[in-house]
Amino acid sequence: MFNNEKFFWSPAARWEKKDGQVKIEVFCYKDYIVELFPEFYFFTQKGVYVNDLIDKFPKYDKDRLKSFIQDLIRKKILVDSPLIPHELFYSGNYLFQNKHSENIKYDKLEFENFKSMQLNRNYKTPKGLKINLYSDEQYPYCISERKTCRSFNTNEIISFEVFSKLIAVFRQRRINGQIKYYYASAGGLYPIDIYIYIKEKRVENLKQGLYYYSPLDNSINIVDECCHVNKNAHYFMNQSIFNQSAFSIFFIYNMEVTMPKYGGIGYLYSCIDIGIMVSSLTFVAGLYNIGLCSIGDMNFHKIEKYFQLNKNQVYIHTVELGLKLED
Ligand SMILES: Cc1cc2nc3c(=O)[nH]c(=O)nc-3n(C[C@H](O)[C@H](O)[C@H](O)COP(=O)(O)O)c2cc1C
Incomplete structure (x- = not known):
């Protein structure tokens, strides 16, 4: 099963242990899976073959571990190739500290105001340091x-x-x-x-x-x-x-x-x-x-x-x- 390639913990997937569960993005896991962490994360973060990963946890039933791993592969929490753009840039959703209202995404007027503000942004040039260019270009x-x-x-x-x-x-x-x-x-x-x-x-x-x-x-x-x-x-x-x-x-x-x-x-x-x-x-x-x-x-x-x-x-x-x- 999936043993020709190394699998990695997706850099886009955040996880935490909370209320007796392991929460990986929107997915919650309980029972024995909680005990696997954080070691499971450390092994997969560096990349590991599936069989080697299973061997790292000899205490646990191999078939159950396999099905957990398969589930993570299906959900693209464990990956064997570079991420698609949505996953790659996902961190921008929380790392960018948005000072603007969420409404600009849904309200036409708010978006127009926001757009106008962005399109009128300018460099605050000290007096005398601005040089205006010719504006009579003629393109095809x-x-x-x-x-x-x-x-x-x-x-x-x-x-x-x-x-x-x-x-x-x-x-x-x-x-x-x-x-x-x-x-x-x-x-x-x-x-x-x-x-x-x-x-x-x-x-x-x-x-x-x-x-x-x-x-x-x-x-x-x-x-x-x-x-x-x-x-x-x-x-x-x-x-x-x-x-x-x-x-x-x-x-x-x-x-x-x-x-x-x-x-x-x-x-x-x-x-x-x-x-x-x-x-x-x-x-x-x-x-x-x-x-x-x-x-x-x-x-x-x-x-x-x-x-x-x-x-x-x-x-x-x-x-x-x-x-x-x-x-
Ligand atoms: C990366 C990119 C994605 C865009 N996506 C859409 C889109 O999904 N739907 C759409 O109607 N226009 C889309 N546009 C067109 C822009 O809305 C358009 O270029 C912009 O409003 C400026 O208008 P203009 O191209 O007529 O000058 C996209 C343009 C770029 C460069």
Whole structure:
């Protein structure tokens, strides 16, 4: 059982002994499990094979210990790979000492006031030390007119040519024997795997389904023809965007590509890579009348099965795209 990999106590899981129980985040355990702590935590914090962990507690029934361990693995309290972003950044929820009202999350007016305050923040410059810059820059249309699109033209189909030209922003080229991309990536390693979900009759020549985009030969490869993404994969606020979009792009960080070189900080670089990718995509989309909307978070677990990811591939970001509506 799970014995080929070391398991670690998830850095995202806090535990305490309280009222005769062990409470691990929202889960409570009692009876013999209480006696296992804190040693159980110390062993798993450093990483341990399941059989070795069981051997550390010879006094206890092996099968019961096994089922406890299995339960912790299922709940992702014991993990054998880096955390997903939700777990990784979870500590920010309690380490950040929030001085603002919780209402800004739910009350539109309070949020608008809060947003206005944030967007008007400034540096308190002592007199005479402020230097105003020229403000007459003239950027190309695809930059100056950029804006998020949340409604798309659902009556017309995107031509195969436009779709190809758009996605080609992620392709690999060989120039004088050197591999080049249109965007930057830490170490030139390009760890982001790109998956595209295309809806029925929205892109010329392409059937509905989930595809893997190969930057190597600029092709899309069917992953699952039967993949059907339901609007419930999205939070309520984003469902109408998804309902209208022609296709979705999913950005998946493949840790095997950069963690051997960068270790854990490769995770941060991958998020920066994705930001640059979305930015490049945005400008190219502007050239071809395609609009897009970044989706910060979704119920990815509802569709994860279609992707057949391995444990070192982690979902980071989604972008919904479609033909722009006339202004
Ligand atoms: C990381 C990220 C996540 C976002 N998530 C959402 C989202 O879930 N839903 C949405 O409607 N817009 C989303 N947006 C778009 C922002 O709301 C939008 O960029 C912002 O309001 C500024 O508007 P503009 O892009 O039209 O200038 C996201 C943008 C980014 C960069």
